[in-house]
Amino acid sequence: MANTDQEILEGLAEIVAEETGLDTADVLLEKSFTDDLDIDSLSMMTIVTHAEDKFGVRIPDEEVKNLATVGDAVSFIKGAQD
């Protein structure tokens, strides 16, 4: 069952907010996980684990380093669902 980009962004924002304490409104497509959202590698892997569960996709470890921004993650998840 594929989600829209907006649904993926909202779902991802909830996961990031749970993990970091940030407001979901701060989790925007152009935000960098490391530079803007201050997410370390352990937190990033936690977010990936939850995202895989939520969206029913597999995000390989070697792919995670390419997910610099929230938008990158949304695109990857969307592509993986299609």
Place this chain on the structure above:
Amino acid sequence: MTSAREVVVTGLGATTPIGGDVASTWEAALAGVSGARTLENDWAEKYGIPVNFAATIKVDPAEVLTRPETKRMDPSAQYAIVATREAWADAGSPEVAGERLGAVVSSGIGGIQTILDGWDTLRERGARRMLPMTVPMLMPNSPTAYVSLELGARAGTHALVSACASGAEAVGYAAEMIRSGRADVVVAGGTEASIHPMPLAAFAASRTLSLRNDDPQHASRPYDIDRDGFVLGEGAAVLVLESAEHAAARGARVYAKVGGVGLSSDAYHITSPDPEGTGQVTAMRFAMEDAGVTTSDVVHVNAHATSTKVGDLTETASIRKLFGSDADHVQLSATKSMTGHLLGGAGAIESVFAVKAVAERLAPPTINVENPDPELQVPLVRDEPVKLPGGDIAAINNSFGFGGHNVALVIQSH
């Protein structure tokens, strides 16, 4: 008269089955409130566990910590952080260089809820669902590590493990860090969060838990003739220890001194105390010698007393053996009658109680003693708190653990 090596207590923090902080916990203890309650879950039926109650935490840490904090920490670390924040603020948030600040917060078991949740996840959902924070959350040094991170403690971060003596051993080790000159301030204590069906069933299997399911509030009854085991508790307590010199220089409020630390081990049996009490006597004697006090100075003992048939009497026999007729003027309190048994947190909360008792000259009660065991050899503070004398006084906090660990701390008036 203070020397640089003298160790004082300047801050206290706790979260326990009878209160979310020290003030409410102490008030409940003086009022004789029990923290034991029936578990509102199906564990007993589902797994056939013969015990359906425990002394659960009074204030859920989720009420005071942020959501990311509760997700990144095992409950044992959450309790420790709640207690640490209170203790640190209570001490006036001392300004101290990180290199002179230590953290020693122990747990008896460690992050067992995280371990068991992780195992459930693996079996039910596979390795891909295992949370990356699982290892740092399950480590028994996780609580002390989070305390170190919280305060920037860089003089050493330790977690001594000695089962139910862990919390007291942590306080003792912290005092030694200050005396040896390694640190000026050390945050010390213990924590435990093991109210989960597996440890509950395991303790029940060891035949050490009370089975008084129909009356949890009266289940923990140290020294009562009808005691039938301990009540599993949870929570944490933390003390800010400081060199007397450092405390004086910043004009800190001082509750009491940690005057002496006594350690010994039984090497007798993996769970049973040596019935001769030799190790217990040695620990108390060492602690008194270390503090430079004698049995005539000690007016109060916070007993380890867990409400088991054998353990309670061994301890009072040890006290009588060491104190002789001086045991007649000891006010003995068994506060596990109210808090339940906090395992790795027990020695810490009981250190807090001993400090408060000395500071406020008030020995807390032992509840549920309807018929004192005739073999009890020391005067017991029963339903009401008992006033302690003025002048220079000393108290002992005893903590003993599975494995034959004996820790005695001498707490002195300041």
